[in-house]
Amino acid sequence: MRAEEWDERYAERQQWSSDANALVAALLEGLAPGDAVDLAAGEGRHALWLADRGWRVTAVDFSAVGLDRGRAQAGADRVAWVAADVTTWATEPASLDLVLVAYLHLPEPDTLDLLTRAVGWVRPGGRLLVLGHDVGNLTAGVGGPQEPAILHSVDRLAPVAALLEVDRLEQVSRETPAGTALDTLLWGRRPAGTGRSGGSVRP
């Protein structure tokens, strides 16, 4: 979907719960706060959640309407809101303790390029958290985009996982009012001893 389509969707109504995704919250809860980027932050539920816990957060999304909704929330002044296309946006190499990418669905080459660049932005020992709809959701789950080409899977995220010390790379279930949804989770750390001299990462 293009930025204008997301703007229209956000303009209709608040799209998602303002609460952080339960799995995202559970994984990040115990981490010491640092520098984070929430890529495709939407209405900013995770960026706001992180800022509330002391993280210095940049929320990047190409929907100005979605970002404006985030900016209107309590605590929004603690988040840096950036309107940009994540496929071209970049930050300093090895400058972040966390990159979060929740429910961003791009064609597979764009996803791999973005996530590979994102690993380069993470400090050694820092974290990448990717969570999104799994391709298996089309046949055995509920909700989410219905285009197989933009959905995640363990196999599709494997080239990114190969750049990390992986804690979890798996299909996970999420209970919704409509039934059980299937997501893909990638949760890992950039290995120590990488990225201090530029941060360029290629699979």
Ligand SMILES: C[S@@+](CC[C@H](N)C(=O)[O-])C[C@H]1O[C@@H](n2cnc3c(N)ncnc32)[C@H](O)[C@@H]1O
């Ligand atoms: C399903 S929403 C998820 C929002 C947020 N991560 C969350 O979990 O609540 C997907 C978001 O991706 C954003 N998005 C999609 N493609 C993008 C791109 N190329 N650059 C920036 N944002 C993009 C949309 O504007 C939308 O806000």
